[in-house]
Amino acid sequence: MTHRISPNQKRKALRAGLASGRLQRLPGAFSPLVARAVADRGFEGVYVSGAALAADLALPDIGLTTLTEVAGRGGQIARATDLPTLIDADTGFGEAANVARTIAALEDAGLAGCHLEDQVNPKRCGHLDGKEVVPTPVMLQRVRAAVQARTDPDFVICARTDARAIEGLDAAIDRAKGYVDAGADMVFPEALRTEAEFAAFRQAVDMPLLANMTEFGTSPALTARRLEDLGYNLVIWPVSSLRAAMGAVEDLFDTLETEGTQASHVDRMQTRARLYELVDYASYTAFDKQLFDFKIPGRDA
Numbered sequence: 328m329t330h331r332i333s334p335n336q337k338r339k340a341l342r343a344g345l346a347s348g349r350l351q352r353l354p355g356a357f358s359p360l361v362a363r364a365v366a367d368r369g370f371e372g373v374y375v376s377g378a379a380l381a382a383d384l385a386l387p388d389i390g391l392t393t394l395t396e397v398a399g400r401g402g403q404i405a406r407a408t409d410l411p412t413l414i415d416a417d418t419g420f421g422e423a424a425n426v427a428r429t430i431a432a433l434e435d436a437g438l439a440g441c442h443l444e445d446q447v448n449p450k451r452c453g454h455l456d457g458k459e460v461v462p463t464p465v466m467l468q469r470v471r472a473a474v475q476a477r478t479d480p481d482f483v484i485c486a487r488t489d490a491r492a493i494e495g496l497d498a499a500i501d502r503a504k505g506y507v508d509a510g511a512d513m514v515f516p517e518a519l520r521t522e523a524e525f526a527a528f529r530q531a532v533d534m535p536l537l538a539n540m541t542e543f544g545t546s547p548a549l550t551a552r553r554l555e556d557l558g559y560n561l562v563i564w565p566v567s568s569l570r571a572a573m574g575a576v577e578d579l580f581d582t583l584e585t586e587g588t589q590a591s592h593v594d595r596m597q598t599r600a601r602l603y604e605l606v607d608y609a610s611y612t613a614f615d616k617q618l619f620d621f622k623i624p625g626r627d628a
């Protein structure tokens with residue numbers, strides 16, 4: 328498992344995927360190890376969720392994490408695989424000037440792209456009540472700032488609109504069109520309510536579209552095949568791996584507490600061998616051997 332693909336090559340791969348007519352499938356990875364498990368299958372990319380990143384720090388998803396934390400963790404996850412990694416940049420961590428700095432940090436961290444949303448600061452989960460959006464001109468500034476700040480033209484800037492839940496579908500579509508005119512490469516219509524709304528958005532917006540298949544939210548659960556048929560370009564399952572892992576962790580702790588041993592749980596655990604596969608233990612051993620198996624001319628003949 329050698330990782331030699333440059334950030335620019337990953338960005339080009341993401342762009343090619345978006346232009347391919349095939350759905351790009353990006354499971355959320357809350358850690359570099361989880362990203363390895365994504366890459367070990369046939370997925371086209373990795374997603375870094377703001378909600379999962381916050382939850383991992385035992386924080387709610389209300390804009391408490393900082394750019395430094397998000398870029399740092401995003402970079403660790405992006406470096407773990409050869410796949411392009413798309414990251415959730417929330418509202419851009421401020422207004423235009425902050426957004427510009429956010430793009431610089433995410434590019435430097437090796438991300439392939441990010442999404443920026445039109446919520447007010449502090450933001451909320453897109454599937455909960457109580458969120459608000461900024462006036463369209465404010466989001467247009469954010470998008471323009473992002474596009475101008477980009478130093479690699481292949482870095483993908485995705486504009487997310489949260490307007491569906493607040494202003495309705497037509498307003499969300501109008502906003503999306505404006506964000507595209509401002510230079511966004513793709514659009515993330517958040518919290519659509521029905522499959523018909525997914526279809527209507529596709530009909531109205533002539534740019535790559537992202538579908539968010541999060542659980543326990545307000546959107547219907549559509550399969551990858553259905554989303555591809557609807558003409559969507561990219562799907563994220565942002566928090567699914569964290570929810571699955573935490574479900575298993577809580578079950579384990581219940582077992583430990585009640586049974587005093589993990590024995591009945593071990594068959595559900597990732598094995599030591601599989602973990603070593605994912606961290607590519609063998610190639611490190613080979614590398615070490617090659618470094619230390621050397622002879623010094625004159626000393627070792």
Ligand SMILES: C[C@](O)(C(=O)O)[C@H](CC(=O)O)C(=O)O
Binds near residue numbers: 539
């Ligand atoms: C996509 C999202 O922005 C995220 O941070 O992963 C969240 C997901 C979630 O809370 O389920 C969102 O949809 O707001």
Ligand SMILES: [Mg+2]
Binds near residue numbers: 376378388415417
């Ligand atoms: Mg988020």
